[in-house]
Amino acid sequence: MQPDDLKMTNSFIINTTGVVKRFRTNFALKGLDLKVPKGISGFVGRNGAGKTTTINVLLGLLRANSGEATFFGLDCWRDSYIIKRRLGVMHEVNAYPSSFTGGHFLAHVASIYEISQSKQRIKAVLKDVGLSDAANRSIGTYSAGMLKRLGLAQTLLGDPEFVILDEPTANIDPMGRITMLNHIKKLYKEKGTSFLISTHILSDLEKVCNWLSIVDSGKIVDQGDIKDLAEKYSANTYRIDISNPGLFLEKIHHVECVEKAWIEEGNICCKVQDANVFYNEVLKIATELNLTLKGLQQMHCTIEEIYKATAGANVYEI
Ligand SMILES: Nc1ncnc2c1ncn2[C@@H]1O[C@H](COP(=O)(O)OP(=O)(O)O)[C@@H](O)[C@H]1O
Numbered sequence: 001m002q003p004d005d006l007k008m009t010n011s012f013i014i015n016t017t018g019v020v021k022r023f024r025t026n027f028a029l030k031g032l033d034l035k036v037p038k039g040i041s042g043f044v045g046r047n048g049a050g051k052t053t054t055i056n057v058l059l060g061l062l063r064a065n066s067g068e069a070t071f072f073g074l075d076c077w078r079d080s081y082i083i084k085r086r087l088g089v090m091h092e093v094n095a096y097p098s099s100f101t102g103g104h105f106l107a108h109v110a111s112i113y114e115i116s117q118s119k120q121r122i123k124a125v126l127k128d129v130g131l132s133d134a135a136n137r138s139i140g141t142y143s144a145g146m147l148k149r150l151g152l153a154q155t156l157l158g159d160p161e162f163v164i165l166d167e168p169t170a171n172i173d174p175m176g177r178i179t180m181l182n183h184i185k186k187l188y189k190e191k192g193t194s195f196l197i198s199t200h201i202l203s204d205l206e207k208v209c210n211w212l213s214i215v216d217s218g219k220i221v222d223q224g225d226i227k228d229l230a231e232k233y234s235a236n237t238y239r240i241d242i243s244n245p246g247l248f249l250e251k252i253h254h255v256e257c258v259e260k261a262w263i264e265e266g267n268i269c270c271k272v273q274d275a276n277v278f279y280n281e282v283l284k285i286a287t288e289l290n291l292t293l294k295g296l297q298q299m300h301c302t303i304e305e306i307y308k309a310t311a312g313a314n315v316y317e318i
């Protein structure tokens, strides 16, 4: 075991404390405490929340104004060269030479990074991402999903232990997204490759992640094991099926024990402090307004619901 690995035992692979990053007068990160363990982790937040800035700080492409950021127990700015050799990164925006075939492009990348036994590696990564059959086709003929998978193949060439994917499923169709995520899951299961997936498409994460870090306005609003988060937010989150939900929402907002209330698929969702007080208030309001209460149940939290309960955002806006 290397000294770095020793330091990593029982701790997080990525660990930032109070990271601040300012662009002139705009604070993109306002004291970010990001913790990411081994496994497949989701890094979620609306557009402009600070995901890409965070990734750039982690990669040593941007220097934080203050705070601490470590990756594998190493300093993200000072040791970025060593860190990057252990990583695969797919940036949010990528451009590929459309006249190259997928195979030629990867051969080109392998030669730049002096990857040994490149032929075998290229064959293996193309298989890993399901592009073996398209290896000899020019990139110009690839679909958006295939381009993202080519990007994933590129990040895997050096056999990294940790892969960062910035918005890997943005702009690709649902089938392409499922294929991409299945490959990620398979890589973790078969090779133990860890992933940090930044995305604003929350439903994608449900299928693959075991850890979630939620960022809003440059700060982590909550993070943890997905099962723990789901339990934490289900414990005091309720779904109400009621006639005229709009009218009911106006009233329930003002009830003291209700922390947050929103409408989802025609139902009211509430995060509350005290379930008993809440039940009584719901019945009182329904009677007062002469509404029909069709159902009231505790929510089993999906990632979307956890996100809404934490960031309080309208999911359709992120
Ligand atoms: N190079 C830059 N110069 C100025 N402002 C930036 C720059 N990069 C990001 N920002 C700002 O920082 C904030 C966070 O952006 P970003 O990290 O790209 O968010 P996300 O990836 O979550 O969409 C936004 O307000 C964005 O406008």
Ligand SMILES: [Mg+2]
Pocket: 051, 052, 053, 092, 166, 167
């Ligand atoms: Mg981004």
